[in-house]
Amino acid sequence: MAAILTWLIPGAGHFYIGHRARGVIFMVVIALTFWGGVAIGGVRSTVQPRERRAWFMAQVCTGVHAFATLAISRQFDDSTPRLPADDVAVVYTGIAGLLNVLVIFDVLSRGDPAAAFATTGPRGPVSKGGT
Amino acid sequence: MNIVLSSLYVDPVELEGWQRLLLLLPLCLAIAIVYKTTKCDRLRDVPLASVVLWITIVIGMYVVGVGLFVIYELMA
Numbered sequence: 001m002a003a004i005l006t007w008l009i010p011g012a013g014h015f016y017i018g019h020r021a022r023g024v025i026f027m028v029v030i031a032l033t034f035w036g037g038v039a040i041g042g043v044r045s046t047v048q049p050r051e052r053r054a055w056f057m058a059q060v061c062t063g064v065h066a067f068a069t070l071a072i073s074r075q076f077d078d079s080t081p082r083l084p085a086d087d088v089a090v091v092y093t094g095i096a097g098l099l100n101v102l103v104i105f106d107v108l109s110r111g112d113p114a115a116a117f118a119t120t121g122p123r124g125p126v127s128k129g130g131t
Numbered sequence: 132m133n134i135v136l137s138s139l140y141v142d143p144v145e146l147e148g149w150q151r152l153l154l155l156l157p158l159c160l161a162i163a164i165v166y167k168t169t170k171c172d173r174l175r176d177v178p179l180a181s182v183v184l185w186i187t188i189v190i191g192m193y194v195v196g197v198g199l200f201v202i203y204e205l206m207a
Binding site for chain 1 (some may be wrong): 140141142143144145146151154157158161162164165166168169174177
């Protein structure tokens with residue numbers, strides 16, 4: 001469940017298991033990286049499932065961010081020419097997706113929510129000696 | 132302001148060589164922060180560890196880039 005949440009919304013899985021501060025860091029950093037890439041490459045050209053299939057596989061690991069970019073790009077009509085996105089933009093969005101894969105593995109390694117709450121509390125890890 | 136922001140997100144930005152090199156910095160910072168946030172047990176250790184990793188990655192990447200450029204120039 002936490003892994004699926006993390007895939008859909010980066011950082012949400014850590015919220016779910018009680019590591020809220022960690023979740024906020026992942027959420028902010030991955031969102032900034034992805035949308036920074038979209039700002040460089042343009043919303044119509046950065047996420048392209050057909051033209052850049054391998055990069056799209058990485059981009060889609062950001063979940064809602066990639067789907068939102070696809071949905072927004074479909075709002076534009078195709079009458080205006082679509083300029084190719086710079087490779088830097090595609091790398092930014094792809095790296096954001098790959099970072100979220102790392103976050104998914106991290107949330108899986110931190111165990112189930114019951115264990116996390118029992119050892120760290122709902123507001124995140126506590127100092128040694130705490131319950 | 133809105134026009135600038137909307138045009139930023141609609142049309143691709145044309146980047147020159149040195150601008151691409153500069154854009155390596157925030158990307159490496161993002162990688163360093165996410166990696167160290169997964170590795171550090173205490174979150175207060177994350178900022179310093181991220182900065183150290185960030186500098187290491189940036190210097191390493193630029194050294195590799197300069198090395199490859201020198202090899203390319205020698206073979207040309």
